[in-house]
Amino acid sequence: MVDLKNIKNLLKLGDIQRVESLLKELPKKDFVDKIIHLQKVINKIPSKTDSVCIGLIGGSTLYPLSEYLKAFLFREGVHVSLYCGEFSNYKQEILDTTSWLYKEKLDLLIVFPDDIINYVQPNISSEFEVVNSSLQAFVEETNLLLEHYHKEKPCSQVILLNRALITHHDFGPNIRNSSLGSYWNLSKKYNELVAQQKKSWYELVDVEFLSAKVGASNVYDSKFELETKNIYSNNFLIEIADEISFVVSSNKKPIKKVLVCDLDNTLWGGVIGDDGVEGIALDEISARGTAFKNLQRYIKSLMDLGVILAINSKNEESVAREAFETHPDMILQWDDFVSKKVNWNPKSDNIKLIAEELNLGLDSFVFIDDNLAEIEIVKRFVPEVETVTMNGDPSDFIQKLAERRFFEPKEITDEDRDKTTRYKVELKRKESKIRFTNINEYLESLLMEVDFKKFEPVFHARISQLTQKSNQFNLTTIRRSVSEIEDLANDSSIRTISTHLKDKFGDYGLVGVNILRLENDSLVIDTWLMSCRVLKRGVEDEILNKIIQIAKDNGKSRVVGVYIPTAKNVIVKDMYSHLGFTKVGDTEEQGTKYELLVEGYQDLETKINVI
Amino acid sequence: MKREEVFISLKSVFEEFFFDEFIFSEELSADNIEEWDSLAHVSLIVEVEKSFDIRFESGEVIGTKNVGDLISLISKYKS
Numbered sequence: 151m152v153d154l155k156n157i158k159n160l161l162k163l164g165d166i167q168r169v170e171s172l173l174k175e176l177p178k179k180d181f182v183d184k185i186i187h188l189q190k191v192i193n194k195i196p197s198k199t200d201s202v203c204i205g206l207i208g209g210s211t212l213y214p215l216s217e218y219l220k221a222f223l224f225r226e227g228v229h230v231s232l233y234c235g236e237f238s239n240y241k242q243e244i245l246d247t248t249s250w251l252y253k254e255k256l257d258l259l260i261v262f263p264d265d266i267i268n269y270v271q272p273n274i275s276s277e278f279e280v281v282n283s284s285l286q287a288f289v290e291e292t293n294l295l296l297e298h299y300h301k302e303k304p305c306s307q308v309i310l311l312n313r314a315l316i317t318h319h320d321f322g323p324n325i326r327n328s329s330l331g332s333y334w335n336l337s338k339k340y341n342e343l344v345a346q347q348k349k350s351w352y353e354l355v356d357v358e359f360l361s362a363k364v365g366a367s368n369v370y371d372s373k374f375e376l377e378t379k380n381i382y383s384n385n386f387l388i389e390i391a392d393e394i395s396f397v398v399s400s401n402k403k404p405i406k407k408v409l410v411c412d413l414d415n416t417l418w419g420g421v422i423g424d425d426g427v428e429g430i431a432l433d434e435i436s437a438r439g440t441a442f443k444n445l446q447r448y449i450k451s452l453m454d455l456g457v458i459l460a461i462n463s464k465n466e467e468s469v470a471r472e473a474f475e476t477h478p479d480m481i482l483q484w485d486d487f488v489s490k491k492v493n494w495n496p497k498s499d500n501i502k503l504i505a506e507e508l509n510l511g512l513d514s515f516v517f518i519d520d521n522l523a524e525i526e527i528v529k530r531f532v533p534e535v536e537t538v539t540m541n542g543d544p545s546d547f548i549q550k551l552a553e554r555r556f557f558e559p560k561e562i563t564d565e566d567r568d569k570t571t572r573y574k575v576e577l578k579r580k581e582s583k584i585r586f587t588n589i590n591e592y593l594e595s596l597l598m599e600v601d602f603k604k605f606e607p608v609f610h611a612r613i614s615q616l617t618q619k620s621n622q623f624n625l626t627t628i629r630r631s632v633s634e635i636e637d638l639a640n641d642s643s644i645r646t647i648s649t650h651l652k653d654k655f656g657d658y659g660l661v662g663v664n665i666l667r668l669e670n671d672s673l674v675i676d677t678w679l680m681s682c683r684v685l686k687r688g689v690e691d692e693i694l695n696k697i698i699q700i701a702k703d704n705g706k707s708r709v710v711g712v713y714i715p716t717a718k719n720v721i722v723k724d725m726y727s728h729l730g731f732t733k734v735g736d737t738e739e740q741g742t743k744y745e746l747l748v749e750g751y752q753d754l755e756t757k758i759n760v761i
Numbered sequence: 762m763k764r765e766e767v768f769i770s771l772k773s774v775f776e777e778f779f780f781d782e783f784i785f786s787e788e789l790s791a792d793n794i795e796e797w798d799s800l801a802h803v804s805l806i807v808e809v810e811k812s813f814d815i816r817f818e819s820g821e822v823i824g825t826k827n828v829g830d831l832i833s834l835i836s837k838y839k840s
Contacts, residue, residue: 154777186804187777190796194780213800373819378803 152176152184157191166195174225181225182388189217198229202398203255207235207243208262211379215262218391226399237379238264244295247302258307259299260394263292265381266313266340267333274321274331281330282339289343300351308352309397311390312341314361314369314382355397360389396555404513406536406556409452410501412519413463413470413492416540416547417449417482418442422473423465428608432479434659435615439479441544446481448548453486457557458508460489462500462517467492476608478650478659497524498531516556593687593757596653600689601761602696605639605646609660613648616663616679621718624679625711625725626741643668644676645700649693651684658684662693666700672745673701675711682721688756694729695753696760698746707748714741729754762839767813767832774812775828778805787829813839 160169173181173188181188206212206219212234223230233254235243240261243249251259269288272281296308316333326332330339341358348354361369364386371383380387414421419431419438432446433439453459459482463470470492474484484490489507491500497519505512512534519525520540528537538554540547605613614632621627630638638644649662661684665677675697680690701709711726714737727733731744762770772785781794791797797805806822809831815838825831 158780186808190778190780214804217804373816374807376819377822384807 152180152188154184154187154191157188161191161194169195170224174227176225181221182392185218185221185388186214189214189221192221192224193217195224197231201229201231203257204230204232204398205235205251205254205256205259206232206262207240207251207259209238209240209264209268210262210381211237212262213378214384215380215387215391218388219260219394222391222395223398226395228395228399228402241295244299251299252302256303256306258309258398259303260309260311261292261296262311264288266336267316270336272331272333272336274325274329276329276331278330281336285330285336285340285343289340289347292344293347293349296349296352300349307401309355309394310344310348310352311355311357311394312344313337314357314386315341315366316370317366318370318372353397355390355394357390357393360393361386364389400555400558404511406457406516407510407514408458408460408504408508408516409449409557410460410462410504410515410517410535411449411487412497412517412521412524412540413461413465413473415520416518417446418473418477419544422469427473427477428611430473430477432477433612433615434479435612435619438544441547443479443481445544445547445551448551450481450486452557453482455557455559458510459487460491460504460508461487462491462497462504462519464494464497465492478608478612496527496531498528501528501532501535516554518551590757596655596687596757598651598653598687598689598758599761600692600758601650601652602693603648603650605635605648607636607639609648610635610639612660613663616660616681617677620663620679620681621716622682622721623685624677624716624719625675625722626677626714627716627719628677630677638665645673645704647693647696647700649680649689651689662689664693664697666697668704668706669710671707672710673697673704673706673708675709678711685721688754688758690725690729691754691756692758692760698748698751698753701748709746709748711744711746712737712741713744714739762836764832764836767835767839770812771809771828771832771835774809778808785828787832788827790827809835815839 157169157172160172169191173192202223204219206216216232216234220230220232233250233256235251240263243251266285266288270281270284292310296310299306300308314337316337319333320326321332326334328335330336337358344354369382369386374380374383382390411417414423417432419442420429422430431439432442434443449459461470467490471484474480474482489504491504493500497517501512501515501517505515512532515532515535516538517525517528517535518538518540519528522539522541525537525539528535536554536556538551540550603609610632614630614635617628617630617635639646645666645668647662647664647666648660649664651658651661658681661681663677663679664675667674667676678693680693697709701707709731711731713723713726715723726742726744726746729746731746734743734745737743768787775783775785775789779794779796781796783789783794791802806817810816813835815835817834817838821834822831825834
């Protein structure tokens with residue numbers, strides 16, 4: 151709750167500092183909720199001499215956007231003197247070099263252009279080309295105006311707003327995307343042109359993205375528009391102000407370069423020291439395990455953006471290292487972390503050491519941890535470091551980190567552009583490979599690799615999970631617990647296969663499970679299940695080749711398979727027949743029994759490379 | 762909601778909203794509070810709608826000259 155009375159009293163008493171820190175400490179939601187009051191408080195605070203001078207001009211009313219903007223910037227620690235242009239007078243203000251724009255020493259000019267609807271005045275029957283050229287003229291005109299200002303005031307930063315998408319005034323899908331008389335199409339086209347013709351010396355605030363984020367129904371308020379001449383709703387103006395303030399303030403803040411990660415319950419679920427490599431939640435089957443894997447993917451992409459990664463964890467180093475080196479679902483690798491502090495020292499000390507090692511300021515560090523106590527220690531002893539608490543639901547972790555916007559690149563460097571060219575070359579190479587005319591060529595183009603393993607301890611939990619969850623490609627649907635899987639792995643009358651598949655698009659991980667029983671002269675397929683993601687690629691053919699090999703190695707003359715029908719496994723009803731097995735009868739559990747002789751078996755051909 | 766209840770709720774909205782000293786009454790109008798200009802009016806109405814969880818129709822608020830009129834208008838939605 152916001153204690154407005156207290157804030158107002160402090161203001162009357164002249165305790166500006168206390169008011170400032172109270173406002174900064176308010177949670178964002180409360181701040182937004184009470185922004186109408188808070189902006190009035192902020193207006194009463196005398197401006198400082200080092201304040202940033204901002205001009206806001208545009209084609210619609212600039213109140214209350216101007217007030218919200220001041221409030222958000224204040225919260226970010228940027229004091230501003232804000233000058234607003236007159237209602238819908240921005241073109242004259244820019245062109246007249248004797249206007250107030252040129253008298254003030256503006257550090258920044260924000261331009262909220264005319265509403266395109268007023269400018270273009272489209273209607274459904276308008277010719278596409280006519281509307282398009284008028285739209286084009288508008289974008290060019292805006293650019294010329296900005297250029298005029300930029301020439302006169304080269305040191306002043308310039309920010310241009312594009313347009314929220316317009317979903318009202320819609321005439322259905324046929325008109326929506328064909329006529330520029332449709333506001334939806336018009337607003338999309340306009341933003342496209344603005345982006346294409348953007349000059350490097352100004353920044354674009356992407357109102358279109360914001361409108362998609364909050365949903366168009368929150369963007370417009372026709373009564374508010376009619377009564378106050380604001381083209382957007384009050385709440386959306388708050389959203390825009392927040393975004394502009396982020397763009398302005400992030401240019402003034404130290405750039406974050408390093409992400410320091412805790413391990414247990416941050417990069418994976420569970421405690422590696424207690425649960426072991428097999429016991430931690432990090433997989434692509436359970437929701438919880440996938441959440442952690444996705445977080446690792448997100449952090450990996452930060453690394454690709456140039457963010458330096460470090461570990462700061464209370465663990466035995468050898469145990470942590472083993473997890474990275476042996477866990478099959480680990481996206482981040484041990485060597486991805488430039489600095490590793492895995493010990494029992496205070497985490498704040500560790501961070502100081504990492505900063506020394508990397509020769510980087512503490513204010514370029516971000517620290518993530520699930521443990522509030524650790525976060526507190528870091529906050530207290532290295533207050534320059536930004537922290538994100540990764541507690542609660544792991545599916546929110548990416549959002550928690552991403553919404554702080556620490557690592558957004560400020561500008562695209564030449565190197566990045568080179569990178570883009572390299573990617574494009576790469577892409578072309580890939581594209582040329584993708585051409586194919588039939589299924590075999592397609593399968594060949596996938597460059598599939600299969601790895602057959604016996605059941606290994608790190609996979610036991612996943613194998614068990616697959617037996618619990620696979621319903622479709624599952625011949626016998628026998629469910630097994632982790633301890634049952636462990637027993638089977640150690641049983642001398644049992645042979646096991648776990649199948650792992652990769653192709654040029656990525657690693658699918660564990661996609662198949664087979665449990666085979668040695669019985670007299672036969673090898674009996676107790677369990678055969680596969681992930682449906684990899685059907686029709688020949689994986690089952692390679693598995694059969696492998697099964698026959700195992701039968702031979704163990705001196706068995708036949709392979710016996712059983713199909714037990716369930717409500718969900720019709721897909722594999724005829725699999726054994728298709729693979730060349732002969733039906734030999736029914737089993738007690740209403741199943742069908744098949745067999746295949748080892749002698750004379752010829753390996754099935756596939757496009758898969760078996761490692 | 763009774764007229765007296767609307768009066769009391771609106772009084773607290775006003776007290777939160779304005780910095781200037783004023784005596785809240787049915788006769789209070791923009792003439793009596795310096796900071797109550799046309800811009801502040803926009804925000805005041807947003808705040809009134811929010812705290813009473815109502816939405817005036819377009820043009821309705823223009824017709825209100827003072828607090829008494831505003832209370833009548835709110836009462837219409839809160840009856």
